[in-house]
Amino acid sequence: MTYAVDFTPVFAAFGALLTGLWLSIRLAALAAAIGGAVALLLAAGKLSGKRTLRAPVDAYVELIRNTPLLVQVFFVFFGLPALGMRLRPDTAALVALTLNAAAYMTEIMRAGIESVSRTQVEAGLALGLHRLQVFRLIVLVPALRAVFPALTSQFNVLLLGTSVVSAISADELTHVGEYIVSLTYRSFEVYVTIGAMYFVASWAFALLFGVFERRLFAYPA
Amino acid sequence: MTFTTSERFPRIPSSRWFAALACASAAIIMLAASVACAQTPAEIKARGKLVVGVMVDVPPYAILNEDNKPDGYDADIAKLLAKRMGVPLDMVVVTGPNRIPYLLTGKVDMLVAVLGIIPERSKLVLFSEPYSGFSQFVWAPKSAKVTGPADLKGMTIGVPRANTADISLSKIVPPGTNILRFDDDASVRQALAAGQVDVVTASTTSIPAMERLTGKGKYERKFDLNTQVEGVAVRPSATELLAWVNEAISAWKADRTIEKINDKWVGAPLPDLKMPTQ
Numbered sequence: 337m338t339y340a341v342d343f344t345p346v347f348a349a350f351g352a353l354l355t356g357l358w359l360s361i362r363l364a365a366l367a368a369a370i371g372g373a374v375a376l377l378l379a380a381g382k383l384s385g386k387r388t389l390r391a392p393v394d395a396y397v398e399l400i401r402n403t404p405l406l407v408q409v410f411f412v413f414f415g416l417p418a419l420g421m422r423l424r425p426d427t428a429a430l431v432a433l434t435l436n437a438a439a440y441m442t443e444i445m446r447a448g449i450e451s452v453s454r455t456q457v458e459a460g461l462a463l464g465l466h467r468l469q470v471f472r473l474i475v476l477v478p479a480l481r482a483v484f485p486a487l488t489s490q491f492n493v494l495l496l497g498t499s500v501v502s503a504i505s506a507d508e509l510t511h512v513g514e515y516i517v518s519l520t521y522r523s524f525e526v527y528v529t530i531g532a533m534y535f536v537a538s539w540a541f542a543l544l545f546g547v548f549e550r551r552l553f554a555y556p557a
Numbered sequence: 558m559t560f561t562t563s564e565r566f567p568r569i570p571s572s573r574w575f576a577a578l579a580c581a582s583a584a585i586i587m588l589a590a591s592v593a594c595a596q597t598p599a600e601i602k603a604r605g606k607l608v609v610g611v612m613v614d615v616p617p618y619a620i621l622n623e624d625n626k627p628d629g630y631d632a633d634i635a636k637l638l639a640k641r642m643g644v645p646l647d648m649v650v651v652t653g654p655n656r657i658p659y660l661l662t663g664k665v666d667m668l669v670a671v672l673g674i675i676p677e678r679s680k681l682v683l684f685s686e687p688y689s690g691f692s693q694f695v696w697a698p699k700s701a702k703v704t705g706p707a708d709l710k711g712m713t714i715g716v717p718r719a720n721t722a723d724i725s726l727s728k729i730v731p732p733g734t735n736i737l738r739f740d741d742d743a744s745v746r747q748a749l750a751a752g753q754v755d756v757v758t759a760s761t762t763s764i765p766a767m768e769r770l771t772g773k774g775k776y777e778r779k780f781d782l783n784t785q786v787e788g789v790a791v792r793p794s795a796t797e798l799l800a801w802v803n804e805a806i807s808a809w810k811a812d813r814t815i816e817k818i819n820d821k822w823v824g825a826p827l828p829d830l831k832m833p834t835q
Binding site for chain 1 (some may be wrong): 715718719720724737738739740744747748751752753
């Protein structure tokens, strides 16, 4: 059987695909920013040595890391209304992606914080700094530097993972692509195109983070 | 001794092999021609069986029964066709994407496979008079004042992505209507049950499943979007067979056989079964 490749319907809808990609990027960026901030707090709580802080953080991290993202997305969109919380598809997508990202990033942050030598913390405390000052002035930057590559790859996982939220009708790139497939039956052409768009976006962010890394952490080890 | 010429030995089996291959291909070609490519009622009767492509995953039209045999509205039609022709029935299970190729490559004599009569398909196959059909409509809470597309402004509507209801509805709703497109009917039902959408599109066949989730009597049919009718499909060259099928369907419409089958499987009123104008 011969298949005549025809990209015309895909290019006709390229504007819609770009709008979809823009939503994917916004979802990933917001989920990474909020999730990262939450993760930093959770990791600090987990390493505080207090059982009452550590146990709930552990429970949250294990719950999220041992369930599929799609199930989490369904839970937020279809499940929460039963508890009286009704979120629009893109809000529900953001909530689910943030919850997911925060759990994974908590473990990354924990590893970063633990990589800073214990003696540096003790030195800071000996100089009379408060625990929070020690964390902010001594631990934070080397910790982030140690795990920055892991955080950026987590961002790319998140960016590609936004494709899952098409299942709750959020208009991101995959959802737009699937809609075009349904209308034009050009599945090969559409999936090649959106695959390329994800690749370019993901790669561009990897390069951008590389620049960040050299600027922000350009001090001798 | 006997095998003195070394080049003679390999030649004999290879020529035998070719002969066998030729025989086999001829047999396959003849078999295919005699089994599958029956084009007229007379040829089908002479062969002694009617081969019909049916689906098994479109309830209530096409399902598998407890014995793992195709059953449903379409299977009943197929059985009646074989009975009328006076030959045993051979049902071949086809799927949405492969049903037309099965017909065109001669694997089945005809399709009774929930095949909606639409212009794109009419270019490939010959359709009989419609034997089944269903309507798609807007389904909303009884309290909602919805009499036409203009009333949907400001509401959130759940539809299965790019199905015929989505396409019909998207053309007629006013700007500012929020249409949420889901992967399938099940997700649309979920969204309605969870209150994530106010209104959905539904069809006569999807109401029972919808009411299992939302309870009976809370929602009602507001206005119709379209009616799809299905026909028996035969190959473009099989005009004689098509005439025979049309005659059978007309007879069953006249004596209410079709209506009885519809009552048995669908339980909702049969829409007007007329050939769509193209």
